Amino acid sequence: MTSTALLTAHRSLLAPSRALLARRPRRSLSTLAAAALATTLTAGASAAPVWTGDFETGNLNQWNTTLNGEHISVVTSPVLQGTRAGRVQLTNDARWSNGIKRVELNHKPAAGRTAEGAQTYFAWSFYLPEALAADPPTQIGYWESENSYSQMMSFEVVGQHISFATRKPDNKVHWEADGAVTPGVWHRIALHIRWSTNPNQGSVDVWFDGKQVVTGGKAQTLADNNAHFTQIGLLRNPSEFTDSPVIVLDDAVEGDTLEDVRPALPSSGEGGAGGAGGSGGAGGAGGEGGADGSGGSGSTGAAGGGATGGSDGAGGDVAPGPSASSSSSAASGAGSTGAGTGGTDEVEMAEGDDGGCSCRAAGSPAAPAPMALAGLGLIAALASARRRGRR
Numbered sequence: 001m002t003s004t005a006l007l008t009a010h011r012s013l014l015a016p017s018r019a020l021l022a023r024r025p026r027r028s029l030s031t032l033a034a035a036a037l038a039t040t041l042t043a044g045a046s047a048a049p050v051w052t053g054d055f056e057t058g059n060l061n062q063w064n065t066t067l068n069g070e071h072i073s074v075v076t077s078p079v080l081q082g083t084r085a086g087r088v089q090l091t092n093d094a095r096w097s098n099g100i101k102r103v104e105l106n107h108k109p110a111a112g113r114t115a116e117g118a119q120t121y122f123a124w125s126f127y128l129p130e131a132l133a134a135d136p137p138t139q140i141g142y143w144e145s146e147n148s149y150s151q152m153m154s155f156e157v158v159g160q161h162i163s164f165a166t167r168k169p170d171n172k173v174h175w176e177a178d179g180a181v182t183p184g185v186w187h188r189i190a191l192h193i194r195w196s197t198n199p200n201q202g203s204v205d206v207w208f209d210g211k212q213v214v215t216g217g218k219a220q221t222l223a224d225n226n227a228h229f230t231q232i233g234l235l236r237n238p239s240e241f242t243d244s245p246v247i248v249l250d251d252a253v254e255g256d257t258l259e260d261v262r263p264a265l266p267s268s269g270e271g272g273a274g275g276a277g278g279s280g281g282a283g284g285a286g287g288e289g290g291a292d293g294s295g296g297s298g299s300t301g302a303a304g305g306g307a308t309g310g311s312d313g314a315g316g317d318v319a320p321g322p323s324a325s326s327s328s329s330a331a332s333g334a335g336s337t338g339a340g341t342g343g344t345d346e347v348e349m350a351e352g353d354d355g356g357c358s359c360r361a362a363g364s365p366a367a368p369a370p371m372a373l374a375g376l377g378l379i380a381a382l383a384s385a386r387r388r389g390r391r
Helices: 003-023 026-044 370-390
Strands: 051-053 065-067 072-075 085-089 101-107 119-127 138-145 151-158 161-166 172-177 186-194 203-208 211-218 228-236 246-255
Touching: 051 101, 085 101, 085 228, 101 246, 119 228, 161 203, 161 211, 172 203, 172 211, 228 246
Parallel strands: none
Antiparallel strands: 051 246, 065 101, 072 085, 085 246, 101 228, 119 186, 119 246, 138 151, 138 228, 151 161, 161 172, 186 203, 203 211
């Protein structure tokens, strides 16, 4: 068949479609176009956290407050994603009013997000240039009640051993793993918390380096009717020490779904504090996810479990409370966690400023999704076909 014959046959097949389009009311075509656009926009939408603490602002303003924030700096290496991360260094003079030693970042979810029956997804990544000391233990992250300052759950590291425990109605270790916290590589922790003062209703799911290690762990997750907040960094019980342990933090997120908080590590990340490291994948519990660069500053860290809470800046006055290790129910030091004054847009600085919330929605507008562009193309094609059908 010649090309002319093919073209003629093709046009004859299109003729019925053109006739149908010509007979359709204008409203029908408009409705179809709008539906097509809505479908493509919905399909092109991606998960987005409700809050992000990734240090890409160059300061600590994404966090509600800091505790001994002069020991926290924004660095450009090592990083897991983007170009910046937060470096936390615990020193002997980082003493809280109740005697515990701590350097931490505080995030308080928006009002109602930790109320009875609510659910929270939260995740963050951490990197230890060197293994923490085997004795005493270190708390690297936990959730706690505001005003009453009762710790409800925590992650504790002893050397390369990590454990997760809830505090009420009794102290219970839900998961622990030897050799899981490998120094010189990135690790990621994700949680799904069902908030309740009833231990039969409250529960926690935990992921470590992308692998679920706790499923529906029952616990009283709300201490009382107060809002609850999280703090990540380094904390140890009152003691004197000469070393200065370091932890680097990146990509902290709060969301409404597991997809929002990305429980697995990205396929690669930057390694030690001295430069780029090798690539790595998301591991299981005890696996080596993320980058595996070596090096980095900081000494082998001593550790410590303990009570939590409070702020050191514009957050408010401090009301100290007793400290406690992970082997007992923890009532903690206190202090308001209100937003602070913010910081400067510098890197490699010692940040003592307390910042307010910086949500992902406040960033630059996103580029149009490919499927959204496809939807616009579909509308244009339908309109063109309709015009041709009128001729």
